[in-house]
Amino acid sequence: MLNSSVVRTQRRNPRPLSLGEMDCLEPKTKNNLTGKLLLVASLLILAVIVISQSSSFTSPSAFSQREEGVTHVLVTGGAGYIGSHAALRLLRDSYRVTIVDNLSRGNLGAVKTLQRLFPQTGRLQFIYADLGDPIAVEKIFSENAFDAVMHFAAVAYVGESTLYPLKYYHNITSNTLGVLEAMARHKVKKLIYSSTCATYGEPEKMPITEDTPQVPINPYGKAKKMAEDMILDFSKNSDMAVMILRYFNVIGSDPGGRLGEAPRPELREQGRISGACFDAARGFIPGLQVKGTDYKTSDGTCIRDYIDVTDLVDAHVKALEKAQPRKVGIYNVGTGKGRSVKEFVEACKKATGVEIKVDFLPRRPGDYAEVYSDPTKILKDLNWTARFTNLQDSLQVAWRWQKIHPHGYASY
Numbered sequence: 001m002l003n004s005s006v007v008r009t010q011r012r013n014p015r016p017l018s019l020g021e022m023d024c025l026e027p028k029t030k031n032n033l034t035g036k037l038l039l040v041a042s043l044l045i046l047a048v049i050v051i052s053q054s055s056s057f058t059s060p061s062a063f064s065q066r067e068e069g070v071t072h073v074l075v076t077g078g079a080g081y082i083g084s085h086a087a088l089r090l091l092r093d094s095y096r097v098t099i100v101d102n103l104s105r106g107n108l109g110a111v112k113t114l115q116r117l118f119p120q121t122g123r124l125q126f127i128y129a130d131l132g133d134p135i136a137v138e139k140i141f142s143e144n145a146f147d148a149v150m151h152f153a154a155v156a157y158v159g160e161s162t163l164y165p166l167k168y169y170h171n172i173t174s175n176t177l178g179v180l181e182a183m184a185r186h187k188v189k190k191l192i193y194s195s196t197c198a199t200y201g202e203p204e205k206m207p208i209t210e211d212t213p214q215v216p217i218n219p220y221g222k223a224k225k226m227a228e229d230m231i232l233d234f235s236k237n238s239d240m241a242v243m244i245l246r247y248f249n250v251i252g253s254d255p256g257g258r259l260g261e262a263p264r265p266e267l268r269e270q271g272r273i274s275g276a277c278f279d280a281a282r283g284f285i286p287g288l289q290v291k292g293t294d295y296k297t298s299d300g301t302c303i304r305d306y307i308d309v310t311d312l313v314d315a316h317v318k319a320l321e322k323a324q325p326r327k328v329g330i331y332n333v334g335t336g337k338g339r340s341v342k343e344f345v346e347a348c349k350k351a352t353g354v355e356i357k358v359d360f361l362p363r364r365p366g367d368y369a370e371v372y373s374d375p376t377k378i379l380k381d382l383n384w385t386a387r388f389t390n391l392q393d394s395l396q397v398a399w400r401w402q403k404i405h406p407h408g409y410a411s412y
């Protein structure tokens with residue numbers, strides 16, 4: 001729920017937002033009086049902006065034209081955990097970035113942080129829009145000259161996908177189709193697509209190479225696989241440069257402490273192991289629930305390949321640089337090492353310094369026993385390899401941010 005009709009209009013008719021306007025997108029408070037005061041303040045801010053045509057407001061025209069030597073990247077889902085880290089890296093490397101996000105899973109605080117870090121006109125703009133809205137998507141592509149798209153925007157919880165499969169097919173598969181069609185209409189030449197190891201399902205042979213058959217076993221993996229298939233079919237008769245990155249399990253956060261993975265209390269039941277670990281360490285939940293102890297693995301718990309978000313965004317930038325017209329590159333992005341959930345829990349205890357209580361539960365629907373990557377191809381082709389491979393260190397970096405932001409970007 002957002003706090004003004006202005007905001008609803010904004011999502012239907014998207015345009016870049018200034019920092020002041022972004023305040024209108026903050027979640028509605030439960031306290032009525034505070035809510036009304038916020039609404040009045042927001043409207044006043046909007047009025048001031050409209051009257052003064054604020055000079056600090058990043059000019060949209062800078063984004064509507066190409067500039068020699070500057071690559072303009074549309075980062076969908078750029079307010080989210082991985083997307084915001086990618087935007088930070090792109091901005092650091094002097095790319096021009098347009099973030100599009102519907103803030104359903106993303107965080108305005110991440111965008112504001114980026115705006116504060118990169119206040120220069122023409123570097124970063126934020127558009128509040130839903131990729132499921134074809135009119136909004138067309139407007140975004142017709143008013144901006146993108147050189148590339150990094151398509152992160154997606155719901156991404158395996159457990160949730162088993163409960164609400166249609167949400168996943170809509171948000172992942174259908175929205176990717178919309179983005180792809182808009183890219184084709186507006187001749188955007190490069191696509192870096194966020195795919196997942198969940199597209200492989202439960203392979204018989206480990207480690208997983210890019211040639212391992214994709215047999216997804218949950219709606220999340222199936223929705224991503226269908227999106228991949230659409231992209232691959234389209235690319236057969238297109239000059240688009242395509243890179244499909246299949247991430248393994250992403251952890252960690254910006255070593256500079258500027259960004260992190262904001263907790264999502266409303267999705268706690270379906271959340272990822274890293275979020276559960278930090279919630280348990282903070283005392284927000286009574287303990288960490290290990291879901292499944294009877295898998296055919298060394299200690300009975302699932303094996304995953306945990307990849308640090310800093311390494312992951314590095315893979316994106318390398319993919320962007322190396323993407324070639326009429327070519328598709330498909331790469332696993334992982335460390336090549338499998339760690340059990342029990343090992344993860346031990347690393348989490350050490351990283352947080354909290355003796356977390358652990359409960360052992362039955363299996364979670366949609367889970368596969370063991371996945372870890374063979375990252376040989378990405379090393380060979382893109383000269384990329386994971387550098388942050390110590391689980392405890394990655395969790396410690398993330399914990400530093402989590403401790404300062406127990407309620408995500410809302411808490412300072």
Ligand SMILES: O=c1ccn([C@@H]2O[C@H](COP(=O)(O)OP(=O)(O)O[C@H]3OC[C@@H](O)[C@H](O)[C@H]3O)[C@@H](O)[C@H]2O)c(=O)[nH]1
Nearest residue numbers: 156157158196248249271272273276289290291302364
């Ligand atoms: O509270 C929890 C959460 C998770 N787990 C277990 O931890 C393991 C990892 O689960 P997560 O939910 O963190 O991650 P998943 O492996 O299901 O998928 C993850 O990796 C691939 C990405 O593309 C997905 O977006 C991401 O959700 C599973 O075995 C799961 O059952 C728990 O034991 N307890």
